[in-house]
Amino acid sequence: MTSKAIPLPDLAGFTERNGTWYAEEIPLSDLAKEFGTPLYVYSKKVLTEAYRAYDKACVDSSGKRRARVHYAMKANSNLAVIDCFKKLGSGFDLVSGGELARALAIGADPKSLVFAGVGKSAHEIAQALKAGVKCINVESIAELHQINRVATNLNCRAPISLRVNPDVDAQTHPYISTGLKGNKFGIAYHEVLKTYREAALLSQIDVVGIDCHIGSQITNTAPYLDALDKVLELVTQLKKEGIEIHHLDLGGGLGISYGDDNPPDITEFTNTLLNRVAERGFGHLDIVLEPGRSLVGNAGVLLTQVEYLKPGAEKNFCIVDAAMTELMRPALYEAYHGIVPIQTKQITSSTYDVVGPVCESGDWLGRDRQLAVEEGDLLAILSAGAYGFVMASNYNTRPKPAEIMVDGKNAYVIRARENIADLFSSETTLPD
Numbered sequence: 001m002t003s004k005a006i007p008l009p010d011l012a013g014f015t016e017r018n019g020t021w022y023a024e025e026i027p028l029s030d031l032a033k034e035f036g037t038p039l040y041v042y043s044k045k046v047l048t049e050a051y052r053a054y055d056k057a058c059v060d061s062s063g064k065r066r067a068r069v070h071y072a073m074k075a076n077s078n079l080a081v082i083d084c085f086k087k088l089g090s091g092f093d094l095v096s097g098g099e100l101a102r103a104l105a106i107g108a109d110p111k112s113l114v115f116a117g118v119g120k121s122a123h124e125i126a127q128a129l130k131a132g133v134k135c136i137n138v139e140s141i142a143e144l145h146q147i148n149r150v151a152t153n154l155n156c157r158a159p160i161s162l163r164v165n166p167d168v169d170a171q172t173h174p175y176i177s178t179g180l181k182g183n184k185f186g187i188a189y190h191e192v193l194k195t196y197r198e199a200a201l202l203s204q205i206d207v208v209g210i211d212c213h214i215g216s217q218i219t220n221t222a223p224y225l226d227a228l229d230k231v232l233e234l235v236t237q238l239k240k241e242g243i244e245i246h247h248l249d250l251g252g253g254l255g256i257s258y259g260d261d262n263p264p265d266i267t268e269f270t271n272t273l274l275n276r277v278a279e280r281g282f283g284h285l286d287i288v289l290e291p292g293r294s295l296v297g298n299a300g301v302l303l304t305q306v307e308y309l310k311p312g313a314e315k316n317f318c319i320v321d322a323a324m325t326e327l328m329r330p331a332l333y334e335a336y337h338g339i340v341p342i343q344t345k346q347i348t349s350s351t352y353d354v355v356g357p358v359c360e361s362g363d364w365l366g367r368d369r370q371l372a373v374e375e376g377d378l379l380a381i382l383s384a385g386a387y388g389f390v391m392a393s394n395y396n397t398r399p400k401p402a403e404i405m406v407d408g409k410n411a412y413v414i415r416a417r418e419n420i421a422d423l424f425s426s427e428t429t430l431p432d
């Protein structure tokens with residue numbers, strides 16, 4: 001079996017020069033030597049450029065702002081990452097009380113926060129209302145009533161938007177599709193108008209917007225336009241009924257290239273959506289975009305060291321010190337990530353399954369990869385900036401890796417490596 005001929009994604013901040021891979025101006029091998037492996041490494045340049053591409057498309061040729069980016073921090077919520085985006089002008093899409101706490105910890109303006117999520121608890125709703133978030137995106141009629149109750153108890157108003165489930169196929173992995181009627185997310189399309197009418201009658205609720213998010217790693221603009229048309233139809237109906245919407249939240253979900261995917265570029269994608277909104281006569285609405293992966297996915301790599309090479313009759317295994325605990329995407333979605341040795345060697349290559357040390361056969365990071373490697377070599381697992389560290393676990397009592405942000409010639413530890421004693425320091429044994 002030979003490895004698939006899949007091209008490398010466009011990594012911008014991670015480049016190969018004379019057989020050595022760099023993060024911006026620093027050889028990745030220097031980072032591994034100094035900080036150990038497994039190690040997440042991010043490039044500030046890449047995330048900055050991705051943000052600027054969105055932001056530029058959000059402003060029209062006369063300088064008028066047409067839309068605002070609210071980074072979906074679930075993709076990568078490290079404080080240094082979200083602080084970079086805040087300084088670039090981003091708001092945030094949140095999905096838990098924990099993410100709200102992160103946003104407040106970096107001093108984000110509460111009015112730049114939208115709070116989504118299918119199962120917000122009463123406590124989380126109260127936290128969001130007390131903080132004064134811009135909007136809570138409501139995902140069910142039951143939740144709408146819960147928000148009204150919490151706001152009544154707090155004696156405050158609750159700004160809300162309904163998340164529409166438009167029943168549109170985002171053409172992505174079924175686990176990350178969210179806009180089909182069989183998905184748990186949002187309010188069924190045919191129930192949305194009825195729910196708005198109900199919301200308008202509730203004592204503490206202020207209807208401020210409408211929201212839609214159809215999935216993640218979407219590489220085609222057509223499903224977005226289908227969903228947008230359906231949402232705009234609702235806005236038209238609401239207007240007729242005298243229910244005014246101030247903002248339209250188009251969600252996130254734009255895919256990145258992990259290799260041979262071919263998503264539209266950020267500028268083209270954003271312009272297409274914003275132009276459609278304007279053409280339909282809704283250019284006056286505040287538009288919210290919630291990208292996650294497309295801002296950070298190709299801004300990060302996971303460095304790992306080859307522990308053992310294990311030849312076999314059916315498969316050769318390249319056993320590395322990273323695992324599904326550090327990068328869960330291959331195990332969970334059979335996701336493809338490019339894998340490159342960070343120092344090119346003139347040795348014979350072989351085809352390997354790249355696997356981790358965790359006790360699961362699902363613990364693999366790459367299958368059938370042609371690699372010229374020896375034990376002790378370092379590999380970079382590419383496109384790991386989104387849904388990488390944030391989905392890491394301590395399974396098998398493995399400490400989570402460190403995270404490093406590179407900015408030009410400087411490297412900053414933005415999360416220290418966990419140490420093993422900390423993993424069980426809050427546990428106790430029973431008395432004798």
Ligand SMILES: Cc1ncc(COP(=O)(O)O)c(C=O)c1O
Nearest residue numbers: 072213216252253290291292293
């Ligand atoms: C409501 C909402 N907004 C934004 C995002 C960000 O998605 P992505 O990282 O695919 O851009 C998600 C995740 O799918 C989400 O659930």
Ligand SMILES: N[C@@H](CCCC[NH3+])C(=O)O
Nearest residue numbers: 074176216217329386387
């Ligand atoms: N965790 C998913 C994306 C989920 C998006 C959140 N709704 C991934 O790694 O691709």
